[in-house]
Amino acid sequence: MEKTIFGYVWRFSRRQQITMTLMSAASLPFLYLFYEVPKTIINQAIQGLDVTYPLNLAEKLTFSVLGIKIPLLGPFDLVVGQTPYLFLLCGLFLLLVGVNQGFKYVINVYKGLTGERMLRRLRFELYSRVLRFPLPTFRKMSQGEIIPMITAEVEPLGGFIGDAFSLPAFQGGYLATILAFLFLQDWRMASAAVALYPLQLWLIPKLQRKVNLLGKERVARVRRLSDKIGETVQGVQETHAHDTSNFVLTDFSNQLFWIYGVRERIYRQKFVIKFLNNSIQQLGPFCFYSIGGYFVITGDLAIGTLVAAIAAHKDLASPWKDLLAYYQMQADATIKYDQVVSQFGPAGMRGPEYQLTEPDDQDALSGELTASNLTLIDDQEVPVVDGVSLRLSLDKRYAIVGAGGSGKDELTLLLARLLDPSNGNINLGGRDAASLPEAVTGRRIVHVGAAAFVFAGSIADNLFLGLKHRPLRPAEHDEAGAKHRAVYVDEARRSGNMDYDPDADWIDYAAAGADDAAALRPAGLKALSQIGMGDEIYQFGLRGTIDPQARPDLAAAILRARVGLRQHMAADPDLLVLVEGFDAAAYNLNASVGENLMFGNPVGNAFDVEHLAEHPYVLDVLAQVGLTEQFLSVGFQVxxxxxxxxxxxxxxxxxxxxxxxxxxxELPDIQALLQRSDRANLAALPDEDRAQLMSLPFKVIPARHRLGVVDDDLQSKLLEARRYFAANLPDELRSAVEFFDVEQYNASANIQDNILFGKVAYGQAQAVDRVGALISAVIAELDLHEVVAEVGLSFEVGIAGSRLSTAQRQKLALARALVKRPDILILSETTTSLDSASQATIMEALLAEFEGRCLIWSVQRASMAAGFDEVLVMRQGRLMERGAYADLSERNDHVRELLASE
Amino acid sequence: MSLNEEVELLRSIPLFANIEPSKLKLLAFTSERLAFQEGQSLFHQGDMGDAAYLVVDGTADVVIEGPDGAKLTVAQIGRNAFVGEIAILCDVPRTATITATSKLDTLRISKDLFFRLVNEFPTMAVEIMRELARRQEQSNLQLTEANRRLRELETAGA
Structure with a gap:
């Protein structure tokens, strides 16, 4: 990247900077006129000085340049009296107001846009560099440091970039114009006005340099602070577990103290500069009054000249001040730019072409993977991988065994091209790996480490992430969308950003062996079940929801399952007691009173179960069927x-x-309420008390709570209320409840509840398990297992996959690797976080899947290497020996040692 | 069957007989009503116990499996029986399997809940202690009686 911010600005926004400067220059004459016209209005139009009426404007507006007369009005004569002249000039004044403000508007917007585009470019550049950092950089640089650099620290640069060239040009030009004018008037006076400028020019940068250094320190400290915050968030569990909150807080407090200290010094210095600046500025008038006054008294200077000098000095103050402010701003921006940019060019960073190149041939790798003299030296100068040379056939399965620290993990990273070797090279199927872009290594090779990352989003998003390399099929845009897209592309290009369409279809179906999206899902599910996550996905699916409008086929299938379940239950009285189905004409004892009344699921907050008693419509329904009194009395009993x-x-x-x-x-309140209320006359209670009592019956589930308050009479009245509720529901509330309808898929309920269409009965031994088994049976019968599992793919995994267990995250990462069918799958202690049964399942599945393909697996225990074609033994960074497992476990002492230590 | 009836049932169990009705009501309310179909088991011999059951209605067999695998039905229980209570007082495996021989309606009192209530209400603990002491006393008497008879038999045999 450019070394200085000016270099950067000039390189990427030269044209804009020149345009802005020209626009500023073009605005100057109008600015001059704007100050000139009022003077003419007062002197000539109002006071009639130096002018005789009627006035011939054609004559007045004829200027002579080099002896040639230029009549601005052409050959026409325009003679006006004093009053029309006044209004004419006032009209001109108004016009100039418009013109000047117009200039300001256009220039400011242009400046703003230029700055923002440059900022966008800079951020994008920094971010894309982060993606090219060699992995070891992230050991020294935390996200807490990177985030503020790309977000907050460069933010002020946008503002500065807009001003970088135009402001000094404009204000400098302005200053020079006035100075020239002054020198033409009277050189002594003009010299006096600027006499102290050299002092400022010498002193201010000196002081400013100190502030700059402090500014650098402040930026570094704030960065450390945000690093600290990031660390706290990540390690918050440990902080609580060990009661180190005070230690952490003290450390934070200490950091804040240092930041405060730096800030304090900055303020002091900054205001010293301001103080000196203003004082020096006021030295001018001091000289005029004293020295100039003295010369006036002695008769060496005309009083008019002195007054003019004072006025001129005042005019100079504004551009001069702006220039000094600009100087400080640029100093600040220069530091920020330096500090950020210097962090974004670590040694060993890969070039942009490594990321962007799209190779012509997308052929599968074949032949051999060879490495010669592969060496990796870490930042403490220790050779972690030391001169490894090997030749691996791309149709065999290799296990790498070794103790911790033997370099086997680093070797896998080198082979996957995630780390660059310090020495030596790798050859992939006849091509030098160092020259291959990520488009080859990241598609044909997959590496899965011990703690693979899962991104926020759905399971499907994560599963198919490895298939998203480039937009492959353009998104279909309507007219407005196409327009928006055109603007998007244009803007992206103006600021050197990527102009790919984020809405396009990025998924490389072919890589997964699928033709389209519909075929991809089964492929994904297959991979998930291969690594033993099939059942979990199915369970996610049961608890998932679908949009029946978007997937009518799914909704219809679920409805078939609903019917199937009912048939099963009807056939077996033992099952019948397990579920109490929804029936519009019957009270459901296993559902709450509120659910029974609504006979549907609330959508949104309007009919939230907690606040049903506050809803005017619900209260109205109760009143209409004469339930209010009863509800109060049940509420009282509860x-x-x-x-x-x-x-x-x-x-x-x-x-x-x-x-x-x-x-x-609430209990004390209720206690008091009960004491002050008269059971026989609950209607007389104040509104709040009534609301509190009324809210209680809604939560009663008769079968569960056994309070004996929902008797037959209340049930039949509630059924009446249910009918009334549905029949009279105002239109604006229709969307707030989704009624239970045996013929319809209920979008607000999950799949399991849709199949169940009722409530699992309370008080039946093992009801939940048995109902689960029954649903599974129905789903299997109707061949819907895959349909439900597909819904499970939409399960949201949470931030960094936090809603999944560690084992689930790891399995998902493995499935993600399988889906893209890599030529070489490289694993490094990938199954460490799994239980041994899952480990065995996965190992078996992968060994079978990669029969005749290339699998390189750095296993955590030597005995796991048994099923592989060949075993590589690593020790202290060196490849010690290779051979068949049976042979090595007999012959090789180190392997025997490793096996014995298990 | 409402809470109040369950409370009455609980009161008829000696272990709970002297505990305040309001506490029994809390115990009943927070306990789960659980129905078993004929042939379903409440628990199996050898399991770790986590709950006691009060039979509200229906019948069940108490079956003990000998070391040789032979199953012996040692008792039949019905309404008001309280089974598995040893498990909620101390950590021992179930000594028998109980299987419903009709539709069986129970109140399941979990060990966890039971201890929470005992912790909260010391009077409850005292009442239970008394009941246990009474049982101990009874067992002692029975033991003495059994010993006496054993001696009688021994002397008669000799």
């Missing part, structure tokens, strides 16, 4: 029972959370 049961427990007791309808905080 409240009394809860108080009786829970009043003696301490408020933080977990039974509250698990069982009580009333939270521990």
């Amino acid at each position: 409240a009394s029972t809860m108080v009786e049961l829970f009043a003696d427990l301490p408020p933080d007791h977990e039974l509250f959370q698990q069982f009580s309808f009333i939270s521990a905080e």
Whole structure:
């Protein structure tokens, strides 16, 4: 990257900078006129000085240049009186206001856009460099440091870039114009006005340099601070586990203290500069009054000249100040640029072509992988991999065994081209690996490490991530979309960004052996089940939701399962008791009163179960069917029972959370409410009390709570309320509830609930397990297992896959590698986080899958190498020996040692 | 069957007989009603126990499996029986398998919940202690009686 910010600005925005400067220059005459016209209005149009009326404007507007007369109005005569002249000039003044503001607007917008585009370019450049950093860089540079550099630190540069050339040109020109004018008037006076400028020019940069150094220190410290915050977030569990919060806080406090210290010094210095600046500025008038005054008294200077000098000095102040401010701003920007850019060029960084080149031939690798004298020296000058030469056939499966620190992990990284060797080279199927772009190594080879990363998004997003190299099929845009896309491309090019369409279809189906998106999902599921994650995905699917509009086929299949389940249950009375199906004409004892009333799922917050009693429509429904009194009385009963049961427990007791309808905080309130209310006359209670009591019955699930408050009478009235609720639901609330309808897929419920279409009965031994088994049976019967698993692919994995277990993340990473069918699969202790049964399953599956293909697996235990074609033994960075497992485990002492230590 | 009825049932169990009704109600409310089909087992011999069961309705067999694998039905239980209570008092494996011989309705009192309540209400603990002491006393008496008879038999044999 360019060494200085000016170099960078000049290289990428030369044209814009020149345009801006020209625009600024073009605005100057109008600015001059804008100050000139008021003077003419007062002197000539109002006071009538130096002018006689009627006035011939044609004559007045004729200028003579080098003896040639140029009439601005052409051959026409325009004679005006004093009043029309005044209005004419006022009109001109108004016009100039418009013109000047127009110039300002255009220049400012242009400046802003130029700055923003340059900022975008800079950020993109920095970010793309991060992607090319050699991996060891990230050991020294944390994300806490990188993030603020790309986000906050470069932000002010955008503002500066807009001003980089035009401001000094414009203000400098302005200053020079005034100075020239002054010198033409009276050279002594002009000299006096600028006499102290050299002092400022000498002093200010000197002081500024100190501030600059402090500024550098501040930037570095803030970076460390954000690094610290990032570290805290990542290690927060350890902090709690070891009670080191105070230590962490103290450290943070210490960092803040240092930042404060630097800031303090910056402020002091900065304001010293300001103080000196302003003082020197005021020295001018001081000289005029004293020295000039003295000369006026002695008669050496006309008073008019002195007054003019003072006025001129005032005019100079504004551009001069702007120039000094610019000087400080550029000093600041220069530091920021230096500090950021110097961090983004670590040694060993790969070139952009490594990332961007799209090779012509996409052929599979074949033949051999050879490495000669492969050496990797770490940052402490220790050879981690030491002169390894090997020749691997791309149709065999190799295990690498060795103790921890034997260099086997680094060797896999070198072979996968994720690390660059310090020495030696790798040849892939006849081609020098160092010359191959990532488009070859990242597609034909896959490396999965011990803690593979899972990105936020769905399982499918992660599973098919490895197939997204380039947009392959353009997205279909409507007219507005196409326009937007054109602007997008144009902007991207203007700022040197990537202009690929993020909405395009990036997935390389062919790489996964699929023709289209529909065929890809089964391929993904196959990979997932190969590594033993099939059942988990299926379970995710059962708990997943679908949009029946988008996938009518899925919805129809689920509805078939619903029917299938009902048939099973109807055939077996033992099963019948396990589920209480939804029936519009029957009260469901295993659902809450609220659910029974709505007979549907709330969508959005309007009919949130917690706040049903506050909804005016719900209250209206209850009143219409005459349930209000009954609800109050049931609420009273529930409240009394809860108080009786829970009043003696301490408020933080977990039974509250698990069982009580009333939270521990509310309990005293309710207690007081019960005491002051008269059971026979609950209707007389104030509104808030009524609302509190009314809210309780909605949560009662008769089969579970056994409170005996939902009797037959209440049930039948609730059925009536259910009918009324549905029949009279206002239009604006229609979307707030999705009714249970045996013929319809319920989009707000998950797949399992849709199949169930009812509630698992409370109080039946092993009901959940048996119902689960029953659903599985139905799904198997209807051959829907894959359909459900497909839905499971949409499961959101959370930030960095946090909603998955470590083992699940690892399995997902493996499946991701399998889906793209690499020519060489390189694994490095990939299954360490899995239990031994899963390890065995995966090993078996992979060995079978890679029969006749290339698998290189650095295994964590030597005994795992048994099933491979050949075993490589690493020791202290060197390739010690290679051969068949049976042979080595007999003959090689080191292997025997490793086996014995297991 | 409502809470109050369950409380009455619990009161008829000696272990809970002297505990305040409001605490029994809490115990009942927080416990789970669990129904078993004929042939389903409440628990199996040798399992670690996690709950006791109060039979509300129905019948069940208590089966003990000998070391040779032979199964012996040692008792039949019905309404009001309280089984598996040893498991919620101390950590021992189940000594028998209990299998429903009809539709069986129970109240399942989990060990976890039971201990939480005992922790919270010391009076409950005292009542249970008394009941256990009473049982101990009874066992002692039975043991003495058994010893006496054994001696009688020995002397008669000699």
